[in-house]
Each structure stands twice: as structure tokens, then as C-alpha cells.
Amino acid sequence: MKKFFLYVLCAYAVLASQAIFFSGIKPDFLLILVFIYSVRHGRAGGVTYGAVAGLLADLAGGFIIGPNIISKALTALLFKSLRDNIYNWNIMLCSMTIAALCFVDIMLVTFCVEVFSQISFLGRSWHVSAVQIFYTSIAGLISCFIINNDRRYSDLG
Numbered sequence: 001m002k003k004f005f006l007y008v009l010c011a012y013a014v015l016a017s018q019a020i021f022f023s024g025i026k027p028d029f030l031l032i033l034v035f036i037y038s039v040r041h042g043r044a045g046g047v048t049y050g051a052v053a054g055l056l057a058d059l060a061g062g063f064i065i066g067p068n069i070i071s072k073a074l075t076a077l078l079f080k081s082l083r084d085n086i087y088n089w090n091i092m093l094c095s096m097t098i099a100a101l102c103f104v105d106i107m108l109v110t111f112c113v114e115v116f117s118q119i120s121f122l123g124r125s126w127h128v129s130a131v132q133i134f135y136t137s138i139a140g141l142i143s144c145f146i147i148n149n150d151r152r153y154s155d156l157g
Helices: 002-021 029-061 067-085 091-117 127-149
Strands: none
Touching (some): 029 067, 067 091, 091 127
């Protein structure tokens, strides 16, 4: 339980640092932190942490509570399921999975906001989402090294 609260504090620090150091388009470091937690603490722990981290993101956004909770919890579940079921897990596959799940996360948040607030995203430029996916994928490469080099959670150890 102590580790969980430490990760929650890390999520809060990540949200604060993203707000301070980045303006405009920013990588989703919170999503990467959710991926790391789900690898280290299993599906149930990852989904729980994803929901709590999503709640923090929704509270920080100050608009609607729910979209990030759903998207972060679901992407944690999908990431851990893919990680467990793919035998030859490597850096390239890890970064492609992070990019794909970042896209899923963005789509889920967009869909939930559109459904719950009746704000239409039909005319929205997808350039912002594409750049965010690229930035998150680059930042995810670092987490892939952490995930793959940690002998306790690696397929090689």
C-alpha cells in the first residue's frame, strides 16, 4: 500500500511538472507511469492505479470527471494483457504498443468528452493528437528500457 501511495504522489508530480515545463502539445507521461505500474504490479493493480491516475488527471483538467479514469484504466489493462501474451517482447514492440495505446487513450478521452458534454470533435485537427502520440512514444522508449532491463519483470530473468 505504501508503494501505491508513492506512485500516486509520482502521478501528481508528473501532472504538475507537465503543467509547469510544457506548454501546448505535451507527452503523456502519466500514461507511461501507468504502464510501468501495470507491469510491476499486475492487471488489477494496473487498472486500479490507472483509474486513480486518471482521476487525478480529470481533477487537474477541471472539466469532466471520468474520461481519463476510463481511458487510463483500460489502457493499463490492455498493456498488461499484451505484455503477458506476447512471448518475444522487445524495445521496438514496446514502443509500438505505447504509441498504439496512446492513440487508444486519446480516442477514448475524446469519445467520452463528446458523449458526456455534447462537444463535437468532428472539425478538430488531428495534428495535435498525432504530435502527442509521437512525443509520448519517444518518452515511452525510456520506459521500455526500464521495463525490459528490470530483471524481476523481464522475460529474460
